[in-house]
Amino acid sequence: MGTVAAWWRQRVPLDGDHLRELTNEPVPNHLKRWWFCLGGTPAYLFVVQIVSGILLAFYYQPAPSTAYESVRHITDDVNYGWYFRSLHKWAATFMVAAVILHQMRVYFTGAYRKPREINWMVGMCLLVCTLMLGFTGYSLVYEQLSYWGATVGANIAESTPLVGPFLKRLFLAGDGYNQATLSRFFIIHAAILPVTMIFLLGIHVVLLRLHGVTEFQFADEPNDKPKHFRFFPDHFYTELIIGLILMIVLSALATIFPAILGPRADPLTTPEVIKPEWFFYVVFRWLKLFSSTAAILSTGLILFVMFAWPFIDGGIRKWRKGSEFSVYIGIAAVLLIVGLTVWEAAVEH
Numbered sequence: 021m022g023t024v025a026a027w028w029r030q031r032v033p034l035d036g037d038h039l040r041e042l043t044n045e046p047v048p049n050h051l052k053r054w055w056f057c058l059g060g061t062p063a064y065l066f067v068v069q070i071v072s073g074i075l076l077a078f079y080y081q082p083a084p085s086t087a088y089e090s091v092r093h094i095t096d097d098v099n100y101g102w103y104f105r106s107l108h109k110w111a112a113t114f115m116v117a118a119v120i121l122h123q124m125r126v127y128f129t130g131a132y133r134k135p136r137e138i139n140w141m142v143g144m145c146l147l148v149c150t151l152m153l154g155f156t157g158y159s160l161v162y163e164q165l166s167y168w169g170a171t172v173g174a175n176i177a178e179s180t181p182l183v184g185p186f187l188k189r190l191f192l193a194g195d196g197y198n199q200a201t202l203s204r205f206f207i208i209h210a211a212i213l214p215v216t217m218i219f220l221l222g223i224h225v226v227l228l229r230l231h232g233v234t235e236f237q238f239a240d241e242p243n244d245k246p247k248h249f250r251f252f253p254d255h256f257y258t259e260l261i262i263g264l265i266l267m268i269v270l271s272a273l274a275t276i277f278p279a280i281l282g283p284r285a286d287p288l289t290t291p292e293v294i295k296p297e298w299f300f301y302v303v304f305r306w307l308k309l310f311s312s313t314a315a316i317l318s319t320g321l322i323l324f325v326m327f328a329w330p331f332i333d334g335g336i337r338k339w340r341k342g343s344e345f346s347v348y349i350g351i352a353a354v355l356l357i358v359g360l361t362v363w364e365a366a367v368e369h
């Protein structure tokens with residue numbers, strides 16, 4: 021054993037001390053409160069998605085003539101296929117929710133402010149990728165709602181001034197939904213977006229380590245107590261426990277409410293009600309409130325403001341020292357998002 025260990029150490033000159041130094045970042049005490057370390061949850065769920073997604077991809081066949089049947093085969097015939105499909109669906113829902121909650125925590129604690137503006141923008145790219153993963157994943161099943169959801173999405177993209185028709189062609193792999201559309205969705209869903217996310221997550225974590233997590237001083241925290249605890253093993257164990265609890269909850273949900281299959285896509289029959297996944301309700305309702313070009317332009321403007329928020333907020337705070345304007349904007353945004361989502365959920369059309 022000693023010789024094997026010595027052989028290994030010569031080839032990979034990394035010992036326990038090195039590893040401890042790499043992982044032992046001191047973590048501020050407030051990360052003991054779960055809502056401050058919510059970023060670990062989407063990271064964990066992302067791994068669940070990669071593993072369950074690879075297993076699903078062994079059986080999924082991305083073409084209009086085969087997709088629906090292959091999903092049915094996964095659900096009904098393949099050993100544990102129903103479980104991994106349901107796990108993938110539930111973990112997707114949880115991941116979107118966790119990213120939104122993490123972003124809200126970062127926003128309301130002002131953790132995006134100087135010098136963390138770039139990491140906020142990287143986070144925004146992660147949010148967009150997460151939502152696009154949800155959209156393309158939903159479209160792969162080739163149910164009625166997958167087909168019509170994708171068609172409506174492509175038509176909305178077409179209303180973008182100047183680049184609209186190009187976006188639609190890029191998206192559908194042609195002027196309309198065709199034989200190549202599903203493989204286009206599949207390559208975006210299973211290759212382009214995950215690889216982009218791994219790259220973005222790398223930058224997110226490197227910037228996070230370089231800056232360290234934002235330090236806060238709480239009124240109830242005594243000044244003489246240590247302000248940090250160890251990442252390894254203390255914080256690591258907390259994340260491990262959160263991961264285990266999530267796995268139990270996800271498995272329970274996958275078993276009690278397994279993913280089902282709606283009617284197969286029929287390009288000749290438009291369903292009476294076309295609804296996207298719940299996390300697009302807000303955009304869907306917003307789009308219904310305006311003409312298509314006005315809706316697209318205003319959505320683009322909102323996205324731009326969200327990306328640039330750390331700089332806009334910085335400008336406001338320079339002009340009005342200590343202004344808490346961002347808190348009011350945040351509360352208004354949350355109320356608007358919840359309001360539009362509930363509105364869309366409550367009505368048929």
Ligand code: HEM
Nearest residue numbers: 056057058059060062063123131140143144146147233234
């Ligand atoms: C897949 C999505 C994401 C993952 C896996 C992720 C992961 C993480 C992790 C692990 C942290 C450490 C602190 C914590 O847990 O809160 C963090 C911090 C941070 N994240 Fe994210 N994040 C994601 C998306 C986002 C989004 C959507 C935003 C905002 C638009 C964002 C902005 C930030 C910022 C600014 C910090 C630094 C916070 C501080 O210094 O306290 N992240 N992220």
